[in-house]
Amino acid sequence: MSKIGVIGAGYWGKNLLRNFEQLGSLYAICDQDCANPNFAAYKDQERFTSYSDLLRDENIDGVAVSTPAESHYEIVREALMAGKHVYVEKPLCLSEKEGTELNSLSKKNGLVLMVGHLLQYHPAFLKLKDLVERGELGKIQYIYSNRLNLGKIRREENILWSFAPHDISMILSLAGEMPESVCTNGGNYLSARIADVTLSSLTFANGINAHVFVSWLHPYKEQKLIVVGDKGMAVFDDMARREDKLLVFHHKINWKNGNIPVPVKENAVAIQFEDKEPLNEECRHFIECVQTGATPRTDGEEGLRVLKVLNALQSSLENNTMPVRIGKAGNGPSANAPQNSFENSRMPVKNRQNVNGYFAHESSCIDENVEIGKGSKVWHFSHIMNGSKIGEDCIIGQNVVIGPDATVGSRCKIQNNVSIYKGVTLEDEVFCGPSCVFTNVYTPRAFIERKSEFRPTIVRKGASIGANATIVCGVTVGQYGFIGAGAVVKSDVMDHAIVAGVPARQIGWACKCGTPLKFNSNSAHCDYCSNEYGLKEGHLDPIKEEN
Numbered sequence: 001m002s003k004i005g006v007i008g009a010g011y012w013g014k015n016l017l018r019n020f021e022q023l024g025s026l027y028a029i030c031d032q033d034c035a036n037p038n039f040a041a042y043k044d045q046e047r048f049t050s051y052s053d054l055l056r057d058e059n060i061d062g063v064a065v066s067t068p069a070e071s072h073y074e075i076v077r078e079a080l081m082a083g084k085h086v087y088v089e090k091p092l093c094l095s096e097k098e099g100t101e102l103n104s105l106s107k108k109n110g111l112v113l114m115v116g117h118l119l120q121y122h123p124a125f126l127k128l129k130d131l132v133e134r135g136e137l138g139k140i141q142y143i144y145s146n147r148l149n150l151g152k153i154r155r156e157e158n159i160l161w162s163f164a165p166h167d168i169s170m171i172l173s174l175a176g177e178m179p180e181s182v183c184t185n186g187g188n189y190l191s192a193r194i195a196d197v198t199l200s201s202l203t204f205a206n207g208i209n210a211h212v213f214v215s216w217l218h219p220y221k222e223q224k225l226i227v228v229g230d231k232g233m234a235v236f237d238d239m240a241r242r243e244d245k246l247l248v249f250h251h252k253i254n255w256k257n258g259n260i261p262v263p264v265k266e267n268a269v270a271i272q273f274e275d276k277e278p279l280n281e282e283c284r285h286f287i288e289c290v291q292t293g294a295t296p297r298t299d300g301e302e303g304l305r306v307l308k309v310l311n312a313l314q315s316s317l318e319n320n321t322m323p324v325r326i327g328k329a330g331n332g333p334s335a336n337a338p339q340n341s342f343e344n345s346r347m348p349v350k351n352r353q354n355v356n357g358y359f360a361h362e363s364s365c366i367d368e369n370v371e372i373g374k375g376s377k378v379w380h381f382s383h384i385m386n387g388s389k390i391g392e393d394c395i396i397g398q399n400v401v402i403g404p405d406a407t408v409g410s411r412c413k414i415q416n417n418v419s420i421y422k423g424v425t426l427e428d429e430v431f432c433g434p435s436c437v438f439t440n441v442y443t444p445r446a447f448i449e450r451k452s453e454f455r456p457t458i459v460r461k462g463a464s465i466g467a468n469a470t471i472v473c474g475v476t477v478g479q480y481g482f483i484g485a486g487a488v489v490k491s492d493v494m495d496h497a498i499v500a501g502v503p504a505r506q507i508g509w510a511c512k513c514g515t516p517l518k519f520n521s522n523s524a525h526c527d528y529c530s531n532e533y534g535l536k537e538g539h540l541d542p543i544k545e546e547n
Contacts (some may be wrong), residue, residue, distance in 0.1 A: 002061040002290045003027035005084075005336050007051045007075060009038040011152075012089060017042060019283040019390035020064065030054045035421055038060045041224040051075055055082040062112065062290045064283075065089060069157060073098040076113070079357075080105045085112040087286045090165040092303030095362075096311060099304040106300055112289045114296035115303030117169035119238075120281040125170060127273040128227065128236050131248070138231025143171050143210040145225045148218035158195040160184065160313060163214035168306050169298065170225060171202065171210045176307060178326055179204050184313040186319040189217060192393075193357065193375060246271040358390075367403075373410060391428065409461070421471065423454040429460050433467035433485065440473045460495070464514060469504075494532075496540040509533070509540050 004020050005028035006013060010136045013031070017038060028046035030053075031039040039047065048054040055063070055078060062085030065075050073093040079086045080102065092115045094098050096537040106113035131137060154162055158416040172178065172472050179202040186198035197215040205208070233249045247268040254262045289296045312324040321370040357374035360366055373392030378384060384395050385403030390396070391410030401419040402408060408420065409428035418432050421440040426432070440454045455474035459465070463477045466485030477483065481493040484507075486498030493499055498508040498516060509517045509524070512533050517524040522535040523543070532544040 001025055002085075002287050003059055004287070004290075005030060005046075005048075005054050005057070005063045006058045006066065007031075007054065008066035014038040015279055016066055016283065019277075019280045023256075023283055023287060024279065025287050027060055028057060033329070043137050053129075054080065055079055055084060061085060062087065062286065063403050064286070069161070073102065073493055076102055077105065077157065080109055080113070083109065083111070085286075085290045087112075087114045087116060088303075089116040090169075090303070091115070091161065091307055091310065092300060093307070094533060096304065096308055099300070099307050103300040103304060110293075112286070112293070112296060113303075114289065114299035115300065115306075117166060117298040117300045117302070117306065118172055118278055118282055119166045120173060120298050121285060122238070122278040123273040123276050123281070124236050124238070124271075125225075125237050126224075127246055127271055129174060130236055131234060131271070132227065132229075135233055136228030136232060136248070137227060140174065140208050143208060143226070145171065145210075146222050147212075147214045148220075148222040149216055150218055150220075151216055153190065153196075153216050154184055154194075158186075158198075158316065159214050159216055160186070160195060160198045160200070161310060163216070164198070164200065164212050164313070165306055165310065165544050167212045167225065168202075168216070168275040168309050169302070172302075172305055172309070173299060174208065174227060175208050177203050177204060177206060179210075179309065181325045182309060182312045183316040183321050183323040186317055195358075198313075198317060199245050199317075202309070205507055221362060235268075235508065241484050242275065243270055246273060272420045289327070316412060318477075330517060365399050370403075372442050397434075415467070424457045424459075427461040427463075427479075429462045431464040433465055434470065436465045436471040436483075437468075438473070439470070441474055462512065463493075480514075482514065494539060512542075 001024050004025045006016050006026065007030045008021060009017060009029055009031040014359045017026060017029065026045055028048060029039055030048040030051045032049055034041065034049060036062050046057065054060065063079050065072060065086065065088040067075060069091055072088055076086050076088050094104060102113060132140060147163045147167055178231055182200060182202050184198050184200035186195035189196045196217050200212045202210040221239060224234040227234045233251060235247045237245055248271055249268055250266045252264040254264055256262050281464065285296060288294065300431050308326060316322050316324045359371040359377040363380045364378045367384060367386040369386050370384050371389040372384065373390060375393040376390055378396045380398040382398065382400040384390065387405035388403035390402065393410055394408060394412045396414050397416040398416050399417050403422065405422045406420045407425040409430065411428055412426050412430045414432045415434040417435045420438055423440045424438045424516060438457060441450045442455055444450065455523055457471060457473050457475060458478045460479040462480040465483040466487065468486045469483045470488045471477065472490045475489055475492050477493045478495035478497060480496045482498040483489055483504065487500050487504040489499065490504045491503045496509050498505045498510050499506050511517055511526040511529060513529040514527065515526050515528040517526060517533060519535065524533045534543050535540045
């Protein structure tokens, strides 16, 4: 019998320990916490607090990894390098680049790499897949799944990465190919940066459409997969009693007068399947693959396909439900398929954000000695240079350069193709439109070094700068000032002033909310937010400014 070491004896690891022991293969346990009761419960096995020490034990044939997802790549890679077969809980890892490397390493060393997509080992799902493959449901038209519960709520990953991998794995298995495109939307309710609910759609070249609804803010637990074909419909309800877990409905659609669809409902037919524990079957399958060298049902390539879909869905979630094309359909990712811009993106939260809680896309460049506040996002190909400071909840668009030694306040939005040079300070809630320009030298020459002549530029709280506007160095844009698109600002702008033109001249006044104000005598009322203002000695004087 193969000897298995389990790395991670926590919430899920304890179940692996139980099953590998029942199968007579549990040889060693590793957990950093010696006081972990799951760790202490096994007296007859070798025990380690370092997985590197466990991997040096030559008696171990394979390892089962049940640790936080951000550690999977490092542990799996080291295990494969040590010549151990590997079973790793979902997801395989966090980036497609890492997943490809792990698959290549396992093949090069002739080792088993298996991913814990548990429901592919559920007897009811295996029976459902058999029904689909035998054509019992006819041509598959639509698949949808619900995986809902109240908790367990996580802080290291969002609901998409926590719940959806199981359903994506099953849907890809039933569809027999990768989706052409995906999209998802969701809601963050318990934390501003972690999605608690997502609804995802997958579109396949063979005509199948699917959706995945996952939530840990649901009043009751539901785990249901429904497959709709042109000859029948099947429901896999994992929360139902055993005799009702897998039902088939042979409903029909008759056509009245040739153009009016009339549904004809039939009674459900309960489908029998073997009574086996899915996790025990999964662990048994891993042991058999280790002993025989067989390819696991959920091997590393299958794990990589699921990871590819997850990354695409995450991309859509972060870009306001934007559809993301995955590429050519088939049994796996195509090397010739067109790549979406998030091809190698990683999972959000811990892996895509640093310990301070900001997001930085992997194509961005963050120098050392940079401060970025919680909740801020730095997008594609942007560069935050040495000594720069960015506040909380800012959005830094694509191809933005900040610094060196520039300062950006909190809740600022900087659109694509903007450069904010040394000497520029943006206070809180400043908006910079696409391709607006800041200068820091008043009389530049390419052949004269004038870094000592930088003139400071200050943009006060709440100001907005339109697309392609130019802010000449040395000026101050007042609070809630509004710079028109294409304007060239060469002198200070008063609070709430609207300026436009080349050179920029004041053409009106703006409310705090941005709405142009219409004055009656020396007072104005904002129709949008009901703030009130007066003019006093040529300056706007807020009378009522609550919003």
